[in-house]
Amino acid sequence: MAVTIKNVAELAGVSTATVSRVINNEPGIKQLTRDKVLEAITKSGYRVNTIARSLKTSRSKTIGLITPEIANDFFMNIARGAEEFLGRLDYSLIICNTNESIEEETHRAELLIEKSVDGVIIIPSTNSGSHFKILTDAGIPVVFADRLTEDFEADAVVVDNQNGVYMAVSYLIARDKNKIAFIGGSPKLSNARERFEGYKQALKEYGLVIEDQLVLIGNFHVDSGFKLMKQLMELKIPPDQVFIANNFMHMGAIKYLIAGGYKPDNSPRIGSFDDLELSFILGYASVTVAQPVNEIGTQAAELLLQRIEKNRDEAFQVIRLQTDLKIFRMR
Amino acid sequence: MAVTIKNVAELAGVSTATVSRVINNEPGIKQLTRDKVLEAITKSGYRVNTIARSLKTSRSKTIGLITPEIANDFFMNIARGAEEFLGRLDYSLIICNTNESIEEETHRAELLIEKSVDGVIIIPSTNSGSHFKILTDAGIPVVFADRLTEDFEADAVVVDNQNGVYMAVSYLIARDKNKIAFIGGSPKLSNARERFEGYKQALKEYGLVIEDQLVLIGNFHVDSGFKLMKQLMELKIPPDQVFIANNFMHMGAIKYLIAGGYKPDNSPRIGSFDDLELSFILGYASVTVAQPVNEIGTQAAELLLQRIEKNRDEAFQVIRLQTDLKIFRMR
DNA sequence: TTGAAAGCGCTAACAA
DNA sequence: TTGTTAGCGCTTTCAA
Numbered sequence: 001m002a003v004t005i006k007n008v009a010e011l012a013g014v015s016t017a018t019v020s021r022v023i024n025n026e027p028g029i030k031q032l033t034r035d036k037v038l039e040a041i042t043k044s045g046y047r048v049n050t051i052a053r054s055l056k057t058s059r060s061k062t063i064g065l066i067t068p069e070i071a072n073d074f075f076m077n078i079a080r081g082a083e084e085f086l087g088r089l090d091y092s093l094i095i096c097n098t099n100e101s102i103e104e105e106t107h108r109a110e111l112l113i114e115k116s117v118d119g120v121i122i123i124p125s126t127n128s129g130s131h132f133k134i135l136t137d138a139g140i141p142v143v144f145a146d147r148l149t150e151d152f153e154a155d156a157v158v159v160d161n162q163n164g165v166y167m168a169v170s171y172l173i174a175r176d177k178n179k180i181a182f183i184g185g186s187p188k189l190s191n192a193r194e195r196f197e198g199y200k201q202a203l204k205e206y207g208l209v210i211e212d213q214l215v216l217i218g219n220f221h222v223d224s225g226f227k228l229m230k231q232l233m234e235l236k237i238p239p240d241q242v243f244i245a246n247n248f249m250h251m252g253a254i255k256y257l258i259a260g261g262y263k264p265d266n267s268p269r270i271g272s273f274d275d276l277e278l279s280f281i282l283g284y285a286s287v288t289v290a291q292p293v294n295e296i297g298t299q300a301a302e303l304l305l306q307r308i309e310k311n312r313d314e315a316f317q318v319i320r321l322q323t324d325l326k327i328f329r330m331r
Numbered sequence: 332m333a334v335t336i337k338n339v340a341e342l343a344g345v346s347t348a349t350v351s352r353v354i355n356n357e358p359g360i361k362q363l364t365r366d367k368v369l370e371a372i373t374k375s376g377y378r379v380n381t382i383a384r385s386l387k388t389s390r391s392k393t394i395g396l397i398t399p400e401i402a403n404d405f406f407m408n409i410a411r412g413a414e415e416f417l418g419r420l421d422y423s424l425i426i427c428n429t430n431e432s433i434e435e436e437t438h439r440a441e442l443l444i445e446k447s448v449d450g451v452i453i454i455p456s457t458n459s460g461s462h463f464k465i466l467t468d469a470g471i472p473v474v475f476a477d478r479l480t481e482d483f484e485a486d487a488v489v490v491d492n493q494n495g496v497y498m499a500v501s502y503l504i505a506r507d508k509n510k511i512a513f514i515g516g517s518p519k520l521s522n523a524r525e526r527f528e529g530y531k532q533a534l535k536e537y538g539l540v541i542e543d544q545l546v547l548i549g550n551f552h553v554d555s556g557f558k559l560m561k562q563l564m565e566l567k568i569p570p571d572q573v574f575i576a577n578n579f580m581h582m583g584a585i586k587y588l589i590a591g592g593y594k595p596d597n598s599p600r601i602g603s604f605d606d607l608e609l610s611f612i613l614g615y616a617s618v619t620v621a622q623p624v625n626e627i628g629t630q631a632a633e634l635l636l637q638r639i640e641k642n643r644d645e646a647f648q649v650i651r652l653q654t655d656l657k658i659f660r661m662r
Numbered sequence: 663t664t665g666a667a668a669g670c671g672c673t674a675a676c677a678a
Numbered sequence: 679t680t681g682t683t684a685g686c687g688c689t690t691t692c693a694a
Contacts, residue, residue, distance in 0.1 A: 002469065003617070004671055015681045020673060030679060043614070047469075050445045051385045055686045060382065062446075063423075070411040073404055080401040085426050087439075092421045092446060094393075108418075114381045115393075115423060136380075138333065222608070251608065258612045274550050277582065281589045321664030335687055346665045352690055383687035386670050529674060 003046040012040035023048060054116060062092050063304065064112040068100040068125035073295060074247060074274065075123055078145050081297025082121055089305070091118075100125040105132070113138045119304040119306065121297075124149050127188045128165055134256050140308035145300040148190040148318070155307070157300045157319045161191050161273075164323035165198025165243065166262035166287040168271045171327065172241045173206045179216040181227045181239035181268070183249055192220070195245045195273060218249050219250050225252025232268070241286075254284055280328045290324040334377040343371035354379060385447060393423050394635065395443040399431040399456035403603065405578060405624060406454055409476050413452055418635070422449070431456040436463070444469045448636040451626075455480050458519045463517060472638035476631040480523040481647070486638070488631045488650045492522050492604075495620035495654035496529025496574065499602045502618045502658065503572045504537045508597025509651040512570035512599070514559045514580055523527045523551070526576045545570055547578050556583025563599070564591065570599050572617075578605035585615055623653040 005023070008017045021029055022037040040046075052062045060288075063086055065073045085092045085105055094117065098104035109132055110239035112120055119141045122132060127147025135142050136154070145279065174182055182199045185192030190280055216231060218224030225248060233256070240324060250272040257267050264283035266328045272279065275290035299319055306312040340347045345368060352360055352367040371377075385391045394417055394426075397405045414424045425448065429435035436456065440463055443451055450472045453463060461478025467485070468474050475487035503511055513530045518522030527546075534541055548561060549555030556579060563569055564587070575581045582601040588598050595614035602609065606621035630650055637643040 005673095006671080015683060016672080017674080017683095021680090023674085028679060033679080048445050049386075049447065049671055051382060051391065051447045052686090054382045055380075055386050055671080055674075055688090056673045058686075070414055071404065071408045072404065076400045076407050079426070080428060083401055083426065087428070088668095090423045090442065092427070094424050095410070095414065097411060097418065110378070111421065111423065114379050116382045130398070137600065144679090241425065254614050255609060258609075258614075263337070278586060278589075281586050285588075336689095337687080347688080348665060348667095348690080352664090355689085359663060364663080380687055383670090384689075386672090387688080387689045389670075498683095578671090 002049070003044045004049070005046070006155050007330050008037065008040045008046050010227055011044055012036045013030060017128075025060060037099075042157045044130045048306075051295060060114070060116045060118055062074065062117045063093060063110075063301070064094045064096060064117040064120040065113070066096045066098060066105060066108055066120060066122045066124075068098055068113075068123060068198060070095060070097040075146075077293040078123065078297040078300070081299075082145075082301040083296035083297075084294075085298045085301040086305075091305075093303050101127065102131060103187035104127065106134075107294050109135050112318065113140065117153075118308045119143070121145055121300050121304060123147060127151075127190070129154075129232055138177060141304055143300045143304045143322060145296050146191060149192075153316050155300075155303045155319075157296050157303065157321065158191065159199075159291050159296070159321045159323050161194035161323075162198040162201065164325070165195045165245070165273065166201045166275075167198075167325045169199050169202035169207070170269050171270065172243065173202060173208065173327070175286070176270070177206065178216060179211070179234050179239040179241070180208070181216070181218050181242040183225065183244045183253065184307050185220045185245050185249075187217070189220075192315060194247060199243060220246045220248055222248045222252040222255070225254075227248030227252075229256040230260075233257075233262070241271065243271040243273075244272050247272070247276045250274065250276050250279065250285075254279075257284060277328060280326075286328050288326045288328075290326050291323070295321060333380070333381070334568070338379070339368065339371045339375055339377045342375055343367045343515040343539060377464060379661075389447065390447055391447045392421060393425060393446065393448045393633070394414060395425045395439075395446070395448040395451040397427045397429060397436060397443075397451060397453045397455075398440055399429055399454060401426060401428045402502050405583060409454065409628040409631070412625035412630075413476075413632040414631075416629045416632040416635075417626075422636075429456060433457065433459065433462060437465075440466050444471065449639045452631050452635060453485075455497035458482075458521070458656075472635060472648075473615065474631045474635045476627050476658070481521075484647050486631075486634045486648050486650075488627050488634065489522065490622050490627070490652045490654050492654075493529040493532065495622075495656070496526045496576070496604065497532045498654075498656045499604075499618050499620050500530050500533035500574050500655070501536070503574065503602050504533060504560055505540065505602065506600070506617070507571055508537065510542070510545060510570040510572070511539070511569070512547070512563050512573040513576070513638075514547050514556065514563075514573060514584065515547060515576045516549060516551045518548070521636045523576060527595070528611045528638035532630055543565060551579055552584070553579045553583040553589075556580030556585075557587045559582075560584035560587040561591070564593070565587075572600045572602065574604075576604050578603070578607045581605065581610065585610075585613060588615060589613075606657060611657075617659050619657045621657050623652050623655070 096108035127153030216228040271287045427439035460483030547559040602618045
């Protein structure tokens with residue numbers, strides 16, 4: 001059995017309460033006593049048992065992260081931001097993969113309640129968030145990251161998707177008003193919807209008409225980008241420029257262009273959301289909207305901790321981070 | 332306060348012991364009693380408090396994952412395999428980012444002990460693993476994934492790096508015996524060392540000499556691949572073929588080639604470890620060694636659970652998964 | 663087949 | 679400034 005506070009107390013010749021006070025750095029302890037206890041701690045190799053502490057304090061110093069996909073560069077950069085912030089405050093992060101399934105989201109939320117997490121960061125996989133109510137019902141604060149849901153309100157950290165796309169598409173339009181296509185994501189995702197709004201806003205502002213056959217909706221995955229770019233290139237008159245609403249579809253689209261033997265010079269000029277590694281180098285892209293990905297995670301964690309540690313209980317707060325327009329000189 | 336076992340007991344008119352038995356699906360309970368309890372549970376909205384359970388059973392149903400980097404596609408595919416396997420058995424995964432720092436590795440290990448995790452999966456960031464001894468000293472089993480350390484033994488799941496590279500480099504040699512370069516990783520990583528062995532083995536077998544200027548050592552990151560490929564291309568006589576020992580350096584190398592205006596036809600033919608998305612399409616690569624990444628995670632988790640749940644305590648077991656040689660027809 | 667009760671390791675009144 | 683003590687919610691012996 002491991003060393004407990006009781007062993008330390010005996011070794012130091014004090015009560016368990018005193019040991020507890022020393023461990024928790026409470027004031028009002030004679031220096032001599034403190035030293036005695038500290039020495040007993042090192043000698044015995046004592047380590048707190050946070051399980052016992054949690055049972056008593058009903059604080060687990062653990063945060064849950066519910067994500068549609070673990071092996072996803074984008075989501076894990078959010079996780080990274082959160083983990084870094086939380087780690088510094090000695091919180092741990094439990095990661096839950098949901099495979100974009102609402103059942104899994106519910107299941108994992110239940111599991112997290114049973115684990116007594118202090119808060120949960122959620123990257124929702126759809127529009128719907130009402131099943132997360134069990135968390136707040138259990139008194140566990142929640143913050144959405146990257147996406148909002150329609151039927152459940154909470155703190156959230158997202159980026160200004162609409163404006164980001166608006167700027168990028170405006171840039172494309174300024175270069176060439178002709179036939180600007182859009183490869184977007186499911187309207188069930190708030191970020192996908194907002195990005196589409198940005199596209200529409202730009203076209204409208206420049207007096208351009210939205211052509212149905214130039215607006216294609218995919219699922220934010222590589223394959224989908226591949227297929228939709230194929231579809232565009234097989235039109236009688238392919239578009240002159242294409243805005244692609246996320247990194248994975250962008251990757252798929254470029255895969256199609258390369259595989260199809262389209263060189264940058266005889267391909268549509270591409271604008272995209274998310275700053276894809278290699279994208280600039282490959283020569284197809286002319287502009288991209290970069291997100292402060294890590295910061296989404298950091299701020300989400302911070303928002304959560306305010307509710308947990310500072311008992312902030314004002315109205316929900318939605319932080320919208322600004323995106324960064326990156327223009328590639330090559331095209 | 333949340334509903335406890337006591338509330339349920341009162342509601343059902345039984346003792347807390349009985350409720351506990353029902354929750355844990357223990358046999359030897361009258362069906363009628365079981366039903367009464369089950370009803371009380373639904374009515375009251377009771378949920379187990381695993382913290383309290385853990386304190387009593389000293390089992391937290393939580394596994395730690397120590398990784399050099401969270402936002403790393405490769406490592407997170409390992410995590411994904413582990414999470415999936417563990418999730419099905421109602422274990423949770425705490426993820427710890429160490430930024431390739433031994434101090435952080437130690438710090439996180441301590442934290443995990445305090446959290447009473449039942450086991451830890453470690454992707455070590457160097458050769459050295461002796462600081463993980465605190466885990467096993469605390470009775471927490473450990474399994475290494477992807478890499479082994481030199482000074483600490485434990486169960487492990489890795490791939491057959493040497494053979495993988497040997498096969499790929501042999502393939503390159505069979506096409507052209509002339510000047511085959513190698514871009515490898517730090518000798519402080521077991522996988523990097525083993526991959527280098529594979530290169531040497533192939534060259535030796537074909538009676539080729541290893542030329543110092545053709546063997547470059549990087550750090551497995553993108554920038555490093557970029558620089559080292561540059562270095563190779565600036566040789567008086569650049570190599571005809573290059574084997575690159577991981578996906579990120581491969582990415583960097585290709586970035587350099589594209590940026591430098593080298594077309595596939597006047598670049599060295601590339602072989603690589605890790606099956607890089609886009610790699611085949613880009614046309615520079617001719618062969619790659621694909622790893623069963625998810626399976627590394629799954630098997631690591633399984634090995635760990637055998638120690639935890641089945642009390643397996645035989646000698647340490649190192650599972651070596653086979654790699655898959657992928658040949659690209661284009662080159 | 664069930665219940666009473668001890669206790670896992672810690673914190674936090676309260677008392678001294 | 680320190681100690682005593684009552685639990686936190688659960689599991690598990692032991693007894694009935």
